[in-house]
Amino acid sequence: MTTGALLAVDLVLAVLTAAGWLGGGAAAAVRRRPLALALAAFALLATLARAITIVALARAGWWFAAEKVLVAAPLSLAAVAVAGPRLLPVPGDVRSVAVPLLFAGYATSSALLVTVLHGYPASVGAGLLAVAGTVTATAVSWRALGARPSRAISRVALVVAVGALVTGVGLTVVPAAPVVHHGHGYREARTTDEPTRRFTLTAGTATVSVSGRDVAAWAFDAQVPGPELTATVGDVVEVTLRNRNIGRGVTLHWHGYDVPNSQDGVPGVTQAAVLPGQEFVYRFRADQVGTYWYHTHSVSDVGVRMGLYGVLVVRPGPVAGLDVTIPVHTLAGRPLPAPRTERVEAGTPVRLRLINTDSTTHRYALAGTAFRVAAIDGADLRGPTSLVDTAVLIPAGGRYDLVFPAPETPMALFVDGRAVYSTGPVSTPPGDWPVLDPLGYGVASAVPWPRFDRTFTLVLDRGLDLHDMLPRYAHTVNGAADPDIPPQVVRLGDVVRFTIVNRSAIVHPWHLHGHHVLVLSRDRRPAAGSPLWLDSFDVRPGEVWEVAFRADNPGVWANHCHNLAHADAGMTTHLMYS
Numbered sequence: 001m002t003t004g005a006l007l008a009v010d011l012v013l014a015v016l017t018a019a020g021w022l023g024g025g026a027a028a029a030v031r032r033r034p035l036a037l038a039l040a041a042f043a044l045l046a047t048l049a050r051a052i053t054i055v056a057l058a059r060a061g062w063w064f065a066a067e068k069v070l071v072a073a074p075l076s077l078a079a080v081a082v083a084g085p086r087l088l089p090v091p092g093d094v095r096s097v098a099v100p101l102l103f104a105g106y107a108t109s110s111a112l113l114v115t116v117l118h119g120y121p122a123s124v125g126a127g128l129l130a131v132a133g134t135v136t137a138t139a140v141s142w143r144a145l146g147a148r149p150s151r152a153i154s155r156v157a158l159v160v161a162v163g164a165l166v167t168g169v170g171l172t173v174v175p176a177a178p179v180v181h182h183g184h185g186y187r188e189a190r191t192t193d194e195p196t197r198r199f200t201l202t203a204g205t206a207t208v209s210v211s212g213r214d215v216a217a218w219a220f221d222a223q224v225p226g227p228e229l230t231a232t233v234g235d236v237v238e239v240t241l242r243n244r245n246i247g248r249g250v251t252l253h254w255h256g257y258d259v260p261n262s263q264d265g266v267p268g269v270t271q272a273a274v275l276p277g278q279e280f281v282y283r284f285r286a287d288q289v290g291t292y293w294y295h296t297h298s299v300s301d302v303g304v305r306m307g308l309y310g311v312l313v314v315r316p317g318p319v320a321g322l323d324v325t326i327p328v329h330t331l332a333g334r335p336l337p338a339p340r341t342e343r344v345e346a347g348t349p350v351r352l353r354l355i356n357t358d359s360t361t362h363r364y365a366l367a368g369t370a371f372r373v374a375a376i377d378g379a380d381l382r383g384p385t386s387l388v389d390t391a392v393l394i395p396a397g398g399r400y401d402l403v404f405p406a407p408e409t410p411m412a413l414f415v416d417g418r419a420v421y422s423t424g425p426v427s428t429p430p431g432d433w434p435v436l437d438p439l440g441y442g443v444a445s446a447v448p449w450p451r452f453d454r455t456f457t458l459v460l461d462r463g464l465d466l467h468d469m470l471p472r473y474a475h476t477v478n479g480a481a482d483p484d485i486p487p488q489v490v491r492l493g494d495v496v497r498f499t500i501v502n503r504s505a506i507v508h509p510w511h512l513h514g515h516h517v518l519v520l521s522r523d524r525r526p527a528a529g530s531p532l533w534l535d536s537f538d539v540r541p542g543e544v545w546e547v548a549f550r551a552d553n554p555g556v557w558a559n560h561c562h563n564l565a566h567a568d569a570g571m572t573t574h575l576m577y578s
């Protein structure tokens with residue numbers, strides 16, 4: 001069973017345990033004897049099963065099990081210890097076990113809340129809040145059922161509940177780490193007299209046609225995607241960004257392009273957002289060949305979804321053969337680009353540059369030809385072999401370059417089952433093909449560093465967070481949400497290793513700005529194929545990725561989930577050079 005599946009099973013068992021105890025307590029309170037005993041027995045069995053899932057999760061990694069071992073397990077044991085002995089022998093008046101069963105239900109429910117609302121890391125504060133909740137709810141039930149706990153018991157309960165509540169709130173509300181303020185000087189890009197590719201992009205609201213329907217968009221130069229920017233390696237790229245009327249501001253982030261920090265386009269970190277009537281000039285040398293894209297980083301979730309993105313391709317020289325960019329996007333619920341068919345002479349070298357500009361993974365399948373994956377995220381692969389009837393999954397923000405000689409008969413590229421590019425009708429569209437695992441594709445070479453100067457672990461989860469004094473169910477990193485996540489501080493020249501752990505139930509496409517990272521391992525299995533230098537990779541539920549890079553691009557860099565709704569809801573942190 002995968003760790004993701006274990007997490008799901010454990011959550012279901014936790015819900016069933018709590019429901020069993022609570023249901024049993026309620027049934028006992030109304031003297032439904034058989035039902036009460038059956039539910040209590042069920043809760044006991046579920047608790048046993050849960051012991052197995054918790055141990056299995058702890059073996060998969062402490063990050064997955066911490067609060068379950070430290071909070072849920074003791075509370076579950078207390079539940080069994082209090083309720084269990086009162087069921088044997090079966091009591092004459094079942095109502096006498098109502099309070100113990102309810103106590104067990106409150107204990108397991110509050111432990112469940114700790115997992116769902118607090119997550120990783122386990123904290124003393126959250127544990128104490130769970131204890132306070134359990135004791136208070138039990139005391140209230142005891143009274144409501146007309147029983148009279150003795151004065152001594154009442155006093156002890158009151159002291160425990162209030163003490164745990166006060167300490168728990170204190171420990172939970174006081175931030176564990178100092179809040180970081182990102183104040184920086186904005187460095188001017190230096191002028192140069194080298195060969196320069198100049199572009200101007202004007203952002204504004206627009207009406208664009210998608211599959212025959214007019215939809216409202218935010219667009220560069222009134223088109224979605226924006227104009228394709230191309231350069232030859234060595235060129236200086238100079239892009240003037242103008243904002244006509246996007247009230248929430250615009251910037252240009254060069255996704256996957258490791259530009260100097262001042263050109264990275266992150267508002268509040270590397271520049272101020274460009275407001276209506278303003279402009280900003282980006283300038284950087286195109287020294288990385290490959291397939292990239294640009295997009296706004298100002299209110300990025302809305303901005304990119306509404307259409308503020310485009311393609312950036314840097315070629316090594318003149319193109320031989322056919323070179324096609326296919327940026328996939330979902331605009332107003334409709335898929336882009338529109339399907340395109342063109343005749344291609346057999347034998348022509350073809351390069352399809354696949355770009356996922358959405359916030360979720362897409363599945364790509366090339367039917368009618370064998371192909372190789374020449375590059376991922378702009379970086380060439382080592383020794384890619386020929387593939388046939390194999391699909392590829394591209395994470396949010398990611399790019400794959402597929403190459404092949406044009407076949408005699410038609411070929412077609414399908415995205416999530418929809419043909420987007422073809423040279424004619426294919427006789428056999430893709431079926432349930434296996435998916436390429438890039439960690440085992442191509443020819444391996446040794447990791448270039450003998451050791452790591454800095455190591456960081458990022459545990460991705462969900463949790464309750466206060467944002468502008470309002471509670472929200474944030475997407476969290478190590479239990480905190482932006483802007484309260486401590487940055488990862490490195491020195492120039494450090495070799496840095498990140499361990500990225502997904503304890504949540506959803507995919508998080510991770511994206512570090514300004515650097516490509518080398519994949520070391522996934523779920524403790526070392527990467528065995530071509531070195532993979534990625535800027536965007538899907539960390540699926542229960543997965544643990546280890547990646548590394550040399551800190552060679554000083555500045556303050558966003559390090560975030562590229563499901564941009566998650567990034568906006570807290571899952572953004574920063575890599576910072578000291």
Ligand SMILES: [Cu+2]
Binds near residue numbers: 475507562566571
């Ligand atoms: Cu995410």
